[in-house]
Amino acid sequence: MDRTGMPIAVVASRIRREERLILESFERRGVRCEHVDPRKLTVLLADGRPPYRAALMREVSHSRATSVAATFGALGVPTLNRLGVLDVCGDKLRTALAFHAAGLPIPRAAAAWGVPSALDAMAKLGHPVVVKPVTGSWGHLTARVHDDEQGRAILEHRAALPNPQQHVFFLQEHIDKPGRDIKSYVAGDRVVCAIYKNAVGDWRTNTAIGGAATPCPITPELTELAVAAAHAVGGGFLGVDLLIDREGRMYANEVNHTPEFHGAIDATGADVAGFIADWAVAEIESLEAGGHREVSQR
Structure with a gap:
């Protein structure tokens, strides 16, 4: 069955700047998309596959995201990122265990x-x-x-x-870092953008609590570690946090499966939403060409 005319569901209970830009990027590319608020979503199992080509998971509630992804996947709708990736990235211990198993440098x-x-x-x-x-x-x-x-x-x-x-x-x-660490945005095998998160009045660098974003060069060393960290948790479009110590050594730290990127846009000018749309379409087309089902990808 040809499902290319069906919309891609952008699953999010909140439409932040990121989700609005993603929806606009799909529309500019002529790709049908639809915002799906999981709080308003009903899925009757007897009805079979929901009417979506695929689902881009941008839900900030981890429990809702994994539940929707499990339901969609079981009924034949592939999700990006995949359920297994959401599961691992939503747990910092399991993420660290995945890094450890992959032999990555970690604290x-x-x-x-x-x-x-x-x-x-x-x-x-x-x-x-x-x-x-x-x-x-x-x-x-x-x-x-x-x-x-x-x-x-x-x-x-x-x-x-x-x-x-x-x-x-x-x-x-505790890694003694020079007041900053790195957030890199990985799509498949590519780092599409990276920023320094600079601490401002706090030892933590999170931009959500006041950290300042500035451009970070995408070096071969950064690319190698960020992509390896993304692959360790199952791959997809991911925000990979790297720590850097005062000697310049890098460590894989955490992975966000639904990364915010407004700070990266403002700091670098990169079209992160466009990268997400292009990556998602390529992944969906690859799944459709190979006949894979999301339920087989956990």
Whole structure:
């Protein structure tokens, strides 16, 4: 069945600047697209395949994104990024494990499931140590711990929270970086854009909490590590965070499966939304030519 005339669903509960630019990029290329708000979406399983050529997942809620991707995939609608990629990237520990399995340079890390064991892991990593929630974005609930007293207070607070995900303690050595790290945007095997995220009044560099974006040169070293990190979690269009220490060594840190990119546009002028549209169309055409189903790609 020829589905090329069906619209591509852009799945997002919020239309931010990024999603608006993506929709406009599809339209400029003559590609039918449709905004699908998952909060208003109903899928009757008995009706079979939903009426979409494919779905570009831009939903910021990880639980909604994975649920919609699983439903669409099982009913024959391929999703970009794939369900398996969403699953891994939505969990910082699983992302680190994927990097470790791929042999990538990463900060020394540990996982623990109790306060005493987490304190023991901190001692082995050495202070300062970074404590991260396994889920979440924008640097929220990420803390830099300088000693056991501070560490115990933070860990006991986490352990008292009702969300069981906060009871998984993911710890990393603190990389002494020159006030900045790197966000690279990877499409398949290509880095299409990269920025420095510069700390402003905070040790964290996240642009969502005030970090400033400036252009970053796309070097062969950056490309090699960013693409390898993207492949380690399953590939797609991804925001790959790299740390860089004061000696210039790079480390794979995290991957965002629904990256914001307005800061990258403003800093570099790159047409990131256009890259996403071109990448998505090429991926969909490749899937259609090969007859693959999303359910087989988990």
